[in-house]
Amino acid sequence: MHQEDTLFTALTQTHARIKPYIHHTPVLTSHLLNELAGATLYFKCENFQRMGAFKMRGAVNAIMQLSAEQQRQGVVTHSSGNFAQALALAAQSLGVTAYIVMPSNAPRVKKEAVLAYGGQVIECEPTLSAREQTAQQLVAERGATFIHPSNDLHVILGQGTAALELLTEQPDLTYLFTPVGGGGLVAGTILAAQACGRNCRIVAGEPATMDDAYRSLQAGRIESNAGGDTIADGLKTQLGDINFPLIQRGIDAIILVSEDEIIAAMRLIWERLKIVVEASSAVALAALLKNKASYAGQPVGVILSGGNVDLGKLPF
């Protein structure tokens, strides 16, 4: 069996498995954005996914791959972002307990969202070591299984189903853009493109102030962020040892974009597609526009990763 066949089987099985628990999200187009980009764009709207982001796909898949016994003892992660909500809602949908470790200074609205999805919030000191220690404690004491937000093959395969759906509807895409943060979405998207075997190239956008993936690719090893900041707050994470090799082997390019370029792309999406996406989503379109001469006249996909925005803190 060829590698693509194995991959294709793994992804289609993943998709069939998680399908009852996720939305098949729509693909939107815009004449005006096509004109602006000089290409034919297909926007995969994961902002319409359950809990508002693609993370739901990976969370459902990871929980479903556990044994009944493991599921009975619950799952645990540490996150204050979309994966916290995703794991909570996925667990609730599957009748599993989810322990979400969150720093004590996380915004109240983030904690409430996890609680609303039935998750158990476990507070800890706002340091990485406290988060990891608290999570390990839950693993040791309650037998819960730790699920990483991005550096987990089942999570990666789940995230890849967004591209699988898009490439099934639009098999002729020559390029497909995603943002890159922890690397789960872009790694899954690479696997989906390889599985579909049509030579669609994957490009990731990354905030210039949070360029660990770009530097990791250049250095040939995982680099850390120096401590900058970005409006694309979903991307303040870093690659792991499971997704990095997949990205290294399969990515066409990582394009760095400025904060102004992210905000301008976000505004275009809101104004032209009339949809609410978070800044992290706009990073993919910003990267495409920055380098648009390379994609002129071609059919290009863009994964809009999520739509969980604090309307009280918009950059417009």
Add this chain to the structure above:
Amino acid sequence: MHQEDTLFTALTQTHARIKPYIHHTPVLTSHLLNELAGATLYFKCENFQRMGAFKMRGAVNAIMQLSAEQQRQGVVTHSSGNFAQALALAAQSLGVTAYIVMPSNAPRVKKEAVLAYGGQVIECEPTLSAREQTAQQLVAERGATFIHPSNDLHVILGQGTAALELLTEQPDLTYLFTPVGGGGLVAGTILAAQACGRNCRIVAGEPATMDDAYRSLQAGRIESNAGGDTIADGLKTQLGDINFPLIQRGIDAIILVSEDEIIAAMRLIWERLKIVVEASSAVALAALLKNKASYAGQPVGVILSGGNVDLGKLPF
């Protein structure tokens, strides 16, 4: 032939006529909004309509009902809102010249939008009499046909096709909500409900500060606005002698909502449906939520009228 049959024929013919020039807009749902309302809601997303609002439907229909000779001489309207853009884009799509009379103090972005759709902007003094006089001059001098944004039966029938699409997909709706401003959308929606003949009742939301329709209904004659203001700027217009009798005969209720209620409903739509709608659209949901006990447990439609928002002036 019964009246409903005639109406149904008129509406389905209108729909068939304008179909190549409009989008069949999607219907969205949300578990969370259903829970909040205590009803099953179906949102007809005219914010995804061409040029961003339902007004495109009526504009296309009105132009298509003109003779070839009339079309050759162009169309004229006075508007600085969505109908200006709708008539410009409809005319461009049909190869007709559109003269759009706009007050000299209209926002630059509104003029540019009309120009981008190929309309000819004719500026005038910022008074109602100057607008009407300038429009009449274009009628007299160039033989252009004046098309009213809402008080025109062809426009009304065009606007009714949004409800026709929704009622075709969801024939069991017991209530259908729209905002009311000039009255074209609500009058068309009333005709669509009558044509479909399933006893779906029509309710309109109106800003309490711009309550001319509410008072007109009580008085039994067209009343004017006293000069207040509202964030729902698409609704600062008043009923006409063609749509008012239709509304009088066919409406179930007009519900007044406060500015705070409009903003809260707008926020709910943005946060929960992840779509961009203008404040005028939110008036319909605000009215439903205000009176939600009356619709408990029922399937209820809401027409989201448009999505043309100035992102630099959001109320959040």
